[in-house]
Amino acid sequence: MSHNFYNQNAEGIAEQYLSKSFKDVHKSWAQFLPSIIENPAARILDLGAGSGRDAKHFAELAEKTHKEVNNIQVFAVEPATELAELGAKVTKDLKVKWLNDALPTLNVITKQEVSFDLILLSAVWMHIPPSDRARSLRKLANLLKPGGKLVISLRHGQTEDDYKTRKMFDVCADELKQLATGVGLFTKLETPKENDELGRNHIHWQTIVLQLPDDGTGAFPFIRHVAINDGKSATHKLALLRVLLRIADGHSGAVLRREASPFGDRVILPAGLVALYWCHQYKDLIDSHKFFQTPNKNPNMGFMKEDGWHKLTHRTASDYRIGNLFVGDDAIALHKTLSAAVSNIKNMPCKYITYPNQEANSDQPVFEIASNTVKAKDSIFLDLPTLAQWGEFSLPESTWLAFNRYACWIEPVLVNEWVKAMASYTGNSAYKTPEKQYYLHQALSWLEPVRTTTEVRKRFEQLKQQMPEIAKCVWSAKSLKNQYDIDHSMPFARWPNNDLWNLLPTDSVINNQKSDRLPTEYKLKQSKERIKHWWQEAWLNKEITTVATTKKNEVNDMSAGYVISETLFTASIEVETVPTIDTEKTTMKRFFAEANIALPGLSSDNTSIDDLFEALVLQRGRLKEMQQLREW
Known part of the structure; x- marks a missing residue:
């Protein structure tokens, strides 16, 4: 044209x-x-x-x-x-x-x-x-x-x-x-x-x-083939499908770009993000529950290295999340862990996952990784640009769309097949019977994010003292005194997201009325200015002060590692092995890092709360469409 x-x-x-x-x-x-x-x-x-x-x-x-x-x-x-x-x-x-x-x-x-x-x-x-x-x-x-x-x-x-x-x-x-x-x-x-x-x-x-017919997309036969029919000498293939499903369902903004190929359009993701979620789902499964992931009794998998994975045994799965900052020895170990994970994903599931009935001599993979070498540093902030340093992961657009639209139906199939695979392995022989497999199901629960409002509640209490005018319900504009709730604007029970942007101060009665329902688009737009005001004052105001302090001995107790997760820490840490943390800047980075990857249509460098709110309205529509949620 x-x-x-x-x-x-x-x-x-x-x-x-x-x-x-x-x-x-x-x-x-x-x-x-x-x-x-x-x-x-x-x-x-x-x-x-x-x-x-x-x-x-x-x-x-x-x-x-x-x-x-x-x-x-x-x-x-x-x-x-x-x-x-x-x-x-x-x-x-x-x-x-x-x-x-x-x-x-x-x-x-x-x-x-x-x-x-x-x-x-x-x-x-x-x-x-x-x-x-x-x-x-x-x-x-x-x-x-x-x-x-x-x-x-x-x-x-x-x-x-x-x-x-x-x-x-x-x-x-x-x-x-x-x-x-x-x-x-x-x-x-x-x-x-x-x-x-x-x-x-x-x-x-x-x-x-x-x-378009009503019977879904052509990606379903392929997903079913890998999940149920394909040979599984380890749990790698199921792990990769579940990682991609979780990214598609929870991180619409993770797509770096789409590009054409002779076999159809493809979606490009940061390889580091795939590796981060790979480590997330294996972390507690292996370190805490001690479940074997291969037929033999070798507890180690290819990505578990002495200078990486095994130096992070004090961490939990919920530490591996967008918006977290690691420093010191933990940051160096995480760099090496992500590098090992990228290599393992590239050489195992990516190499061996093929289309059903594909020619035996064809070497065209379904999933591809173009990986980069990343030098380990003593600081790593987990956001999209950082995770893109490890290279790019490519998958068919049809598979991405199936995961994006039908995650709540596909995931139970992947989990069930993973349980069957683990129960068949020699090292997990104590869990072969159906009644024991319950424990395998429990171990496969996706542990992140934890439903918690503690951090946001502390921030609200602090702001209420400094600027009383902010103490209003975002949905009703009622003044909030002693009794109030912190509400997940997109209901956690239906879309587990504990990001800062999704947590809003609310009147307790109003929150009980809303329950796990989805706000209507009209209700959301009615509350636009109050929501934006809360975001601005709570997380983006340059005068922001911290919720809690961390002392020198507390940092030492963390083996010179440091992560911002449920608590915001001060920048005044007098430990030579731990870099100085600019908490104010990190909080703002975390707020947008979480929002830009979770919500559709935002760029990784977005810093506009107007654009963020538009993306929130879009996400509301997606949840309504995909899950047919009740509205409030």
């Missing part, structure tokens, strides 16, 4: 597009729209939104249908910035989110980690070069909810000027339908060619409506 042409002629093109109504242009498929709009939590993507005519129609129809309980989200994507600015003005008083993005990559919209009930490409497909069409349709199919519809209008009758000036290409309905079949879509409607609504005699239009 020639963005320059559309930018240079934006006003004339906008006037031309807006001269015809949505009903004039889209009457051939409009019968599918009412059932979509009837869903108050529907999500619609207008891709190539131009001057905003269609996005405006969707948003107005949603408001008319649902009034004050309208939770329908309309995304308008337009690569021509001048045209998008005009479109944003057309929809300025409506619930439409404008983004600058384009096929075939759609990097911005895929980073939102959301899926759609309806995707409209009106007068777009002829701008996609034939070489990019297969990838474009694969990307669009991945953005659909099960049962979701993709509407594509085809423009026939391009002129020589169209080819050159507007970068158009010939289109074919049969080609599009064939590509659709290849990505699991079926044709719901194919219209005959119709006359152009603007009266251009050489141009004809045709509409294709494609639909």
Whole structure:
């Protein structure tokens, strides 16, 4: 597509597009729209939104249908910035989110980690070069909810000027339908060619409506194959699948980028993050419970090194979490542990996990690691940029999406198969019987995060003394005195997240009413300014003081290691082997490190609480959609 042409002629093109109504242009498929709009939590993507005519129609129809309980989200994507600015003005008083993005990559919209009930490409497909069409349709199919519809209008009758000036290409309905079949879509409607609504005699239009079946994605057979059918000489394969599932479910912001490959689009994650979660899930399983992870009685696995893993036996699984700071000897040991884990993952499960029925002589792996050597240092703050130093981990986008959307159904299968594997190993022979396998299940509980509000409660008490005006319930604005709760805005029982951004001071009665329900989008937005004010004053104010102090002998008791976890410590630590800690700066870093990796659509360097709040609204919608949670 020639963005320059559309930018240079934006006003004339906008006037031309807006001269015809949505009903004039889209009457051939409009019968599918009412059932979509009837869903108050529907999500619609207008891709190539131009001057905003269609996005405006969707948003107005949603408001008319649902009034004050309208939770329908309309995304308008337009690569021509001048045209998008005009479109944003057309929809300025409506619930439409404008983004600058384009096929075939759609990097911005895929980073939102959301899926759609309806995707409209009106007068777009002829701008996609034939070489990019297969990838474009694969990307669009991945953005659909099960049962979701993709509407594509085809423009026939391009002129020589169209080819050159507007970068158009010939289109074919049969080609599009064939590509659709290849990505699991079926044709719901194919219209005959119709006359152009603007009266251009050489141009004809045709509409294709494609639909994603309700039976999930093609990734499920592969996941089931690895979890149930694949040989397991150790628990490595199950461990890797569970790590990736946990990252996809809890860390939408972990994706560094998406990229094309001959075998389909792939998601790129920090290799260090995969290694961190790898260590997290094995930590207590091996060190505390002493369960063997291989058929023989060797307690060691390849990533357990004397200068790394075995120097961190005083740590627990919950120490291996985003936002923690390790210093001194513990930091050096953690560097070496992560390096050993990356190497072990690369040489074991990544090497041996293959697709079902793959050719025996094929060496194309499902998962790949491009690893880097990282020099051990006496300080390591666990955030996305730090963990990216170990290189990049690559997995199929279809597998990522399956984990992202269906984690609560897939994880029990992985855990059950892991229990079976451990029970079959010689070293765990005492746990072979079904009644004893309960202990294996317990040991596989994901221990992080621990549900605790102690740290935030201490911070609230401190601020209440310094600035009484902050002592208000974020949901109701009631003054908070002696009786109050610290609430998980996204319910912990349904999405275990104990990050600072998710913990908010609340009136006890209000919190009991909310219980483990999900706040409605309306309730969340009503509370926006109070939530932002709490975030700012509690964690981002440069005048922040500490909740507790750590003395020299306390640091020595920690074997010269130091981690910020449940308590915030002062910067005044007079120990030569422990670097000086700027607690104020570390707290701010931790706040955004946790938020930027947990919530969709944020960059790893984001420091905007406005963007954070938008991402929180998106996450609320995802949880509602994926888990069908009760709302409050």
